[in-house]
Amino acid sequence: xxxxxxxxxxxxxxxxxxxxxxxxxxxxxxxxxxxxxxxxxxxxxxxxxxxxxxxxxxxxxxxxxxxxxxxxxxxxxxxxxxxxxxxxxxxxxxxxxxxxxxxxxxxxxxxxxxxxxxxxxxxxxxxxxxxxxxxxxxxxx
Amino acid sequence: xxxxxxxxxxxxxxxxxxxxxxxxxxxxxxxxxxxxxxxxxxxxxxxxxxxxxxxxxxxxxxxxxxxxxxxxxxxxxxxxxxxxxxxxxxxxxxxxxxxxxxxxxxxxxxxxxxxxxxxxxxxxxxxxxxxxxxxxxxxxx
Amino acid sequence: xxxxxxxxxxxxxxxxxxxxxxxxxxxxxxxxxxxxxxxxxxxxxxxxxxxxxxxxxxxxxxxxxxxxxxxxxxxxxxxxxxxxxxxxxxxxxxxxxxxxxxxxxxxxxxxxxxxxxxxxxxxxxxxxxxxxxxxxxxxxx
Amino acid sequence: xxxxxxxxxxxxxxxxxxxxxxxxxxxxxxxxxxxxxxxxxxxxxxxxxxxxxxxxxxxxxxxxxxxxxxxxxxxxxxxxxxxxxxxxxxxxxxxxxxxxxxxxxxxxxxxxxxxxxxxxxxxxxxxxxxxxxxxxxxxxx
Amino acid sequence: xxxxxxxxxxxxxxxxxxxxxxxxxxxxxxxxxxxxxxxxxxxxxxxxxxxxxxxxxxxxxxxxxxxxxxxxxxxxxxxxxxxxxxxxxxxxxxxxxxxxxxxxxxxxxxxxxxxxxxxxxxxxxxxxxxxxxxxxxxxxx
Amino acid sequence: xxxxxxxxxxxxxxxxxxxxxxxxxxxxxxxxxxxxxxxxxxxxxxxxxxxxxxxxxxxxxxxxxxxxxxxxxxxxxxxxxxxxxxxxxxxxxxxxxxxxxxxxxxxxxxxxxxxxxxxxxxxxxxxxxxxxxxxxxxxxx
Numbered sequence: 001x002x003x004x005x006x007x008x009x010x011x012x013x014x015x016x017x018x019x020x021x022x023x024x025x026x027x028x029x030x031x032x033x034x035x036x037x038x039x040x041x042x043x044x045x046x047x048x049x050x051x052x053x054x055x056x057x058x059x060x061x062x063x064x065x066x067x068x069x070x071x072x073x074x075x076x077x078x079x080x081x082x083x084x085x086x087x088x089x090x091x092x093x094x095x096x097x098x099x100x101x102x103x104x105x106x107x108x109x110x111x112x113x114x115x116x117x118x119x120x121x122x123x124x125x126x127x128x129x130x131x132x133x134x135x136x137x138x139x140x141x
Numbered sequence: 142x143x144x145x146x147x148x149x150x151x152x153x154x155x156x157x158x159x160x161x162x163x164x165x166x167x168x169x170x171x172x173x174x175x176x177x178x179x180x181x182x183x184x185x186x187x188x189x190x191x192x193x194x195x196x197x198x199x200x201x202x203x204x205x206x207x208x209x210x211x212x213x214x215x216x217x218x219x220x221x222x223x224x225x226x227x228x229x230x231x232x233x234x235x236x237x238x239x240x241x242x243x244x245x246x247x248x249x250x251x252x253x254x255x256x257x258x259x260x261x262x263x264x265x266x267x268x269x270x271x272x273x274x275x276x277x278x279x280x281x282x
Numbered sequence: 283x284x285x286x287x288x289x290x291x292x293x294x295x296x297x298x299x300x301x302x303x304x305x306x307x308x309x310x311x312x313x314x315x316x317x318x319x320x321x322x323x324x325x326x327x328x329x330x331x332x333x334x335x336x337x338x339x340x341x342x343x344x345x346x347x348x349x350x351x352x353x354x355x356x357x358x359x360x361x362x363x364x365x366x367x368x369x370x371x372x373x374x375x376x377x378x379x380x381x382x383x384x385x386x387x388x389x390x391x392x393x394x395x396x397x398x399x400x401x402x403x404x405x406x407x408x409x410x411x412x413x414x415x416x417x418x419x420x421x422x423x
Numbered sequence: 424x425x426x427x428x429x430x431x432x433x434x435x436x437x438x439x440x441x442x443x444x445x446x447x448x449x450x451x452x453x454x455x456x457x458x459x460x461x462x463x464x465x466x467x468x469x470x471x472x473x474x475x476x477x478x479x480x481x482x483x484x485x486x487x488x489x490x491x492x493x494x495x496x497x498x499x500x501x502x503x504x505x506x507x508x509x510x511x512x513x514x515x516x517x518x519x520x521x522x523x524x525x526x527x528x529x530x531x532x533x534x535x536x537x538x539x540x541x542x543x544x545x546x547x548x549x550x551x552x553x554x555x556x557x558x559x560x561x562x563x564x
Numbered sequence: 565x566x567x568x569x570x571x572x573x574x575x576x577x578x579x580x581x582x583x584x585x586x587x588x589x590x591x592x593x594x595x596x597x598x599x600x601x602x603x604x605x606x607x608x609x610x611x612x613x614x615x616x617x618x619x620x621x622x623x624x625x626x627x628x629x630x631x632x633x634x635x636x637x638x639x640x641x642x643x644x645x646x647x648x649x650x651x652x653x654x655x656x657x658x659x660x661x662x663x664x665x666x667x668x669x670x671x672x673x674x675x676x677x678x679x680x681x682x683x684x685x686x687x688x689x690x691x692x693x694x695x696x697x698x699x700x701x702x703x704x705x
Numbered sequence: 706x707x708x709x710x711x712x713x714x715x716x717x718x719x720x721x722x723x724x725x726x727x728x729x730x731x732x733x734x735x736x737x738x739x740x741x742x743x744x745x746x747x748x749x750x751x752x753x754x755x756x757x758x759x760x761x762x763x764x765x766x767x768x769x770x771x772x773x774x775x776x777x778x779x780x781x782x783x784x785x786x787x788x789x790x791x792x793x794x795x796x797x798x799x800x801x802x803x804x805x806x807x808x809x810x811x812x813x814x815x816x817x818x819x820x821x822x823x824x825x826x827x828x829x830x831x832x833x834x835x836x837x838x839x840x841x842x843x844x845x846x
Contacts (some may be wrong), residue, residue: 006703008668013697017554018471019442024203036209043511046442047183048554056704057430062588063599064666069698070601090468102205104149131440131471133154134210139147140197158413160301160328165626176627178634184370187290187301189413229325243628245572272299272330274577275633280570281620288844289807295838306485317486338845344729345740346807351839352742359473384487386431415436416492421429421481447767458768460775525769527713556718557774562711563761581836583724583751607793610724610751612836652748695722695753 009065009125015078016085019046020101022141023090030049040049044088049106051116057122067122079113104131107138150197150266151207155217157226160187161242164231165193185229188245191270192221192253198263220254244271248279284391291338291407292348294359298367301328302383305372327372332411333362335396339404349404349419385412389420432479432548434487435500438551439508442469443524446513448482467511472529473552476537482492490545502536526553573620574630575690578640580649582666583610587654608652613670614657614693615644621686631686643677667694671702714761714830715771719781721790724751725806728795729730754811754832756785758819762827772827785819808835812843 009045021044022036032040039045050076057066087093089101107128118124129135162185163177166270173181180186194217198207228234230242236250259265270276303326304318314322321327339348343392369375371383377391389410400406411417455463462468475500480489501525509550510516512524518532530551541547552558585608586600596604603607619638621630651657653665659673671692682688693699726749727741737745744750758781762771794800795804800814812833823829834840 006705008671009701009704010668011699011701015554017468017470019143019467022205026203035209038509041509041511041515043439043514044442044467044469045509045511046467047440048471059666059668059672062590064586064664064669066668066700068599080646086461086464086468088464088468091466092464096236100205102200103153104151104207105205108200131438135152136207137150137152137195141147156413158327158329160326163628165628165671168627180367182368182370182374184373185301185326185328186368186370187326188299189330195388200319216588227320227323227327229327232325241628243623245574245623245630246348246628248572249623270299276575277630278575278618281573282570288846290812291842291845292809293840293842294558304487308485317491341807341809341813344731346727346805346810346842348809350740382487382790384482386433386482387487388432390482417434418489419432419434420475423429423434436778445769458773525764526770527715527764527771530713531764548815558716560714560716560772561757563714564711572810579836581750581752583749602791605791605793605797607796608724608749608751609722609791609793610749611722650743650746650750651747652750655748656746695720 007056008059008066009054010069010072011052011054012069012072012076013050013052014073014081015048015050016081017046017048018084018087019044020089020096021045022100024100025098029141044090047130049084050135051076051110052127053110054125054127055122056119056125057119067119072117075114075117080110080115103128103134103136104138107136111138148197149200149207149252150195151210151213152189152193152195153210153213154188154193155214155222156189156191157222158171158187158189159228159230160185161230161237162186163241163243165241166239187230188271190225191276192251193216193268194251195266195268196259196263197266198260208260216258220258221251244269244275244277245279248277252279289338290341290348290384291336292351292354292360293334293336294354295332295334296352296363297330297332298363299328299330300366300369300371301326301329302371302378304382306382307380326372329412331366332417333358333392334409335392336407336409337400337404338407340400349401357396357399360364361399362392383409385416385418386420389418393420430479431482432477433492433495434477435492435495435499436473436475437496437504438473439504440469440471441507441510441512442467443512443519444468445523445525447523448521454539467513470553472507473558474499474533475550476533477548477550478541479548480546482544490542497517498537498540502540503533504524526551526557526559527561530559534561566636571620572623572630573618574633574636575618576614576633576636576640577614577616578637579612579614580645581610581612582648582653583608584653584660585598585609586666588592588663588664589662608654611694613648614699615640615674617674618689618691619682619686620689621683631683639678639681643681644674667692667698667700668702671700675702707718712761712765714759715774715777716757717758717774717777717781718755719778719786720753720755721743721786722751722753723789723792723794725794726747726750726802727805727838729805731805733734742757749795752835754789755840756781756815757832758815759832760823760827762824772824780819780822784822785815808833808839808841812841814834816843 022039023032055067059066089096099105107126111126114123125139163180164173196208200207230237240246248267252267256265268278304321305314337349341348371378381387389408393408397406409419445462446455478490482489512519522528532551534549550560586603587596619631623630653660663669671690675690679688691701727744728737760772766769794801804810816831822827825836832842
């Protein structure tokens with residue numbers, strides 16, 4: 001079978017548990033409470049984040065792989081799970097010093113951490129579940 | 142962190158339970174039975190519909206949100222869950238007077254009910270599960 | 283390996299879609315509306331019912347089976363899926379003439395329909411999901 | 424149909440998001456870190472807790488209900504979701520002042536909060552998912 | 565309601581169980597073991613494959629369907645489930661004689677088997693779960 | 706809080722992928738084909754097995770644990786995942802030399818491998834999904 005004329009996407013799911021609060025330090029407490037509601041709780045709350053990382057490219061005819069799923073899983077563990085899992089995102093994760101840890105921003109940070117390690121001719125997309133009923137996708141073209 | 146060059150999607154899942162039958166009043170009973178099979182049962186049958194509403198836009202740097210998920214959830218409750226949940230779609234929901242309540246048409250009706258309340262620069266997409274093994278997406282570009 | 287000193291349970295999952303309404307004909311409309319709320323809608327609503335049938339017995343050393351899962355699946359299709367799927371339970375299913383089709387009563391009816399076809403030395407248990415967040419188990423000893 | 428000779432269980436699923444840390448104040452930091460590992464993080468981490476509340480009793484022949492699922496859902500909202508959701512269990516929930524918020528202890532606290540509001544002739548069981556792969560059940564007889 | 569200006573997608577989920585091993589016959593055993601790891605086991609291992617088949621087109625105003633989901637389900641059964649289910653992909657499925665049965669290649673083979681039976685003005689997309697945490701999509705444009 | 710008068714169960718979910726065939730060597734091919742159908746395929750087929758291991762005991766007031774979930778997870782990895790994952794159960798796993806690898810027998814073998822490592826005052830129960838719609842529980846008392 002010759003190389004397919006179409007690209008293929010592979011997806012790896014991982015998960016991590018973390019605490020966060022939503023807060024804009026440029027606003028006063030009233031404004032923060034109004035915009036972020038109970039998510040602004042100063043004592044933090046938390047989530048089981050489910051993460052799907054999608055890599056898009058042509059399938060290698062030698063291996064039948066777009067990318068080895070184990071290599072992708074190890075990369076996610078190193079760049080995302082090790083620094084985020086069982087952590088307080090606001091206090092302990094440098095990328096959220098000054099950046100509100102909404103699902104949208106967490107997905108973008110994960111994208112930026114993984115992008116340099118993915119082959120430049122391949123595309124990368126992040127899907128992040130904050131709860132089973134709320135999730136985000138980045139980038140969405 | 143400056144505004145991202147890419148858009149982000151946020152998704153909110155909701156669900157409702159309803160009765161329906163599939164039927165084209167311009168056809169006779171034989172034709173309806175042939176095309177719609179057991180879904181044409183004149184006494185109705187029903188489903189737990191799972192609904193995913195996706196809104197696509199740029200993330201607001203002040204809030205870290207594309208759109209507040211609670212605002213989106215409240216909008217879905219008002220426009221979809223309140224008028225559809227525990228209802229007979231054929232008899233009690235005005236949009237299906239003269240429109241066959243297939244999953245495809247229900248998704249399109251939900252789109253048209255929500256579209257005016259979503260910011261015009263944002264895109265809207267609907268995913269509707271009729272059963273865990275059958276679902277539709279509208280619009281699909 | 284000799285016969286195990288303990289019993290084993292096998293479970294088969296199936297599903298069906300049906301319409302129903304909750305109603306006690308011995309009560310007036312006000313009482314029915316008060317007790318059953320939107321589930322009392324006279325035009326019916328519906329559900330995707332997920333059904334788990336559990337059979338408990340000793341494992342046969344010749345086959346390694348408690349009971350052949352295909353035989354169990356075929357029995358559920360004959361006794362439950364064929365008469366219930368895409369039906370209006372109140373109107374079209376004889377067992378609910380005079381019996382309110384709550385999840386509790388549907389589970390009991392399913393038990394009574396299957397019990398005669400299960401080996402008398404084996405136990406039978408029914409789990410019925412009316413929605414992903416509401417389910418019942420019968421019998422519960 | 425006369426009263427069934429067997430009991431029926433009904434189950435209602437709810438969920439809440441909270442932060443916690445595992446810590447025994449009678450131990451020093453070394454002992455806490457050894458026993459609780461990354462769950463001992465002093466800055467907290469968090470979970471989406473999925474909760475199943477099971478009530479076991481005889482089905483009422485008048486209603487076809489063991490207990491109205493909406494009444495059960497409202498009770499869980501009042502006793503568990505309102506005081507626990509988007510909270511830091513260690514700091515903000517009085518029952519965990521001096522009690523380590525492991526899944527086992529959270530399940531027991533939920534049982535003790537709900538038990539007085541359930542009919543004394545009915546049994547109550549709690550199932551609590553801390554993650555999709557770790558859960559507890561209390562009481563287990 | 566006139567024809568929608570947008571396309572709709574319908575999706576049908578099916579599943580099959582099969583054995584496979586990953587192996588490139590042009591490589592020696594050392595190279596195969598290095599690239600494919602435990603997936604290269606010469607005695608095979610297996611998976612429950614979950615398959616989602618998406619068909620994209622305009623909704624027919626007469627039926628309210630893009631395509632009858634039962635027709636799509638029957639097509640998948642004929643072209644995929646019957647030849648793949650409970651089979652050893654390497655030994656018994658002709659398409660994998662000389663083609664490594666990675667998830668990427670299985671998805672492409674399924675696409676090529678179904679494509680001739682789907683209306684030429686409709687698009688077709690395949691999503692294949694090898695495990696709940698690894699899946700692929702083909703074609704991905 | 707004093708020791709609870711009731712036991713608590715903790716459950717850990719894990720999964721593995723394996724190939725198998727169902728076959729009784731004391732029977733001829735006709736009898737095997739008749740009893741085991743397509744599961745008797747001599748070239749094997751396979752599954753993603755989902756495993757739930759439940760340990761039942763009193764909660765330790767010092768830790769708030771019945772048993773550390775990480776210790777339980779490590780034990781399952783050592784006794785079950787390492788010897789079973791990506792293996793052919795009939796050929797490569799000694800416990801199935803002469804024992805038909807039905808779900809019932811696999812669950813019993815897992816129980817017997819784990820039982821000696823669980824505290825003797827605690828109970829152990831195994832739940833094994835062969836597919837999302839077929840599972841077994843052992844022991845079932």
